[in-house]
Amino acid sequence: MRLKRTCYCAELSKKNTQEKVVLAGWVESIRDHGSLIFIDLRDRSGIVQLVFDYQRSSSFFNQAEKLRPEYVLAVSGEVLMRSPETVNPAVNSGEIEVVVEDMEVFNASEVPPFYIQDGINTDENLRLRYRYLDLRRPEMQHMLEMRHKSMMTARSYLDKHGFWEIETPVLTRSTPEGARDYLVPSRTVSGSFFALPQSPQLFKQLLMVSGVEKYFQITRCFRDEDLRADRQPEFTQVDLEMSFCSRKDVMKTVEGFIYSLFNEVLKKEIELPFPVISYTEAMERFGTDRPDNRFGMEIKDISKIALQSEFKVFRNVVKNGGVVKGLNASGAGNFSRKELDDLTSLVQSWGTGGLAWMIVTEEGFKSPIAKFFTSGHLEEIRKEMEGEPGDLLLFVGDEWENTLIILGKLRLHVAQLLEIIEEKDSFLWVIDFPLVSFDKEESRYYSNHHPFTAPLESDLSLLEQDPLKARSLAYDLVYNGIEVAGGSIRIHKRDIQEKIFALLGITDEEAQEKFGFLLTAFQYGAPPHGGIAVGFDRLLMLMAGRASIRDVIPFPKTATGTCLLTGAPASVSREQLEELHISLVQKEINEKEGEEQFPVSDNAES
């Protein structure tokens, strides 16, 4: 390397006029005028225009003519002001240009398979296969920078607040409950497997017993479940745990972290503290445990009126212990019959009998079910629903939870149709979750969060009497209707932990076998503690306003959990399998033998 860079392309401005600079980067575009060539040189800062003038650079002008997009080079030259009519205001460095006096071409490039530009509309297949080129695009570079800055913010914020960054094992043991584990076979212990962590949950609790008091880790987690647009099988958490804390302390810590993140990375000011609502209130008002509160259209109850009406469907629902609830799709009174029918089939596909609707008009109600209600009851409904002429009222009658869940989905769906969701950053906490739910099929209780989540002290007695009513000290942080963090205060007393295990049907032997090490640790003076994990990728996705989590992960997996860049997962040699004491079942061997070996696997870094 003869030429050594002195600055980045986009840093240059008219302040640098007449300076001699050395730049290095990739050829973005070429405008060849014969004896005058313009080249936009790109590095991670942006672009600057290079000028090759036949008069001034005759010694290597023919070399410049051979440059092609994505060639890598360094140039030295002088920064000159452009004449006013040639200034390009669209580019940061558009007021100046660099007249090239020397050039060193480091490498040529194949013609890239897609444009190295923002906003390309290319098959994601290709982008993933050539991810290193995709990442060269400015918007992806910004993503990488934003990810880096967010990590630095997390580290400095948590460091400032007394948290220690401590690593926990990636090779650990499989634990019951939760997601499917990724397994890693042990070579030295035949027939045994490590599991990759779904989260460092048990280790961070052990660290509290160790007297660390405040721990954090920016850590990779693994869950072998099917993917979604906002879900990858390996993802990053900002994980933290603290001793001698209330849930308020944990929530304050996260609020402060989110605040600095927005402040330092996005240069945005967000309002603290975040609103807090209980799970029950979230369900009653929004029909979900992760409400999107960027718009209203809250769920209202008309069960009492329904019970008095002549509308049998609703009356019977309430008589049988169900509820009738609805929402006001304000301004949707002009929906066509077809649109209403579509909404009806939609809610039916979600699993309820149907959808009742009423359109409020100046003259009264337009609705197939209006005739079953007295004018007094209709007026009561209008009042309860805050219906104004032009509004569409939608009602579902079913059992409590189902009614709310369906109206919650409907609320989101209608809000999207009506385009009433404001673009803003809206956070809220959901607390007081039910500690356990009941699985009808397996006829047993299971933890909503995890088995170490502490119940509310006031609800301890409910554990035996009415477990489903017991609330937990768990908390979720919701950002624009998407869960971005979740945590809880943990149980640190053995008797309560035993009660929970009993409730979940985990026997002493099982408990001892699965996480005896934690229970033993707790016998040596476990402090009260709690923590939370922030879904880092998902948070970044929302902060960046992207619809896909893949857009904020440098090397993501496809919907089937494969990596198109490396070809992982791939088959391994018979010898490798033998060392691991693994044999494939015959069917799979037959399939594998038909396959080609993936070409890079021989020289892959390890």
Place this chain on the structure above:
RNA sequence: GGAGCCGUGGUGUAACCAGGUUAACAUGCCGGCCUGUCAAGCCGGAGAGUGCGGGUUCAAAUCCCGUCGGCUCCGCCA
């Protein structure tokens, strides 16, 4: 495990529903001209047989079946 959408020169699309010329257009690529462009311009050229396999038909990018890959959703997963 289930459902839907997509797959055509390097890239993005058209033709597909209602099978019938040499698979069209833009861009990119190659060559030529050109000293003020910045999506440079002008002229010329090359480049695909339609993801793969099978079927129907005189004839398949087009219809049918299967399969592979990508995306989205449900189940699953905090």
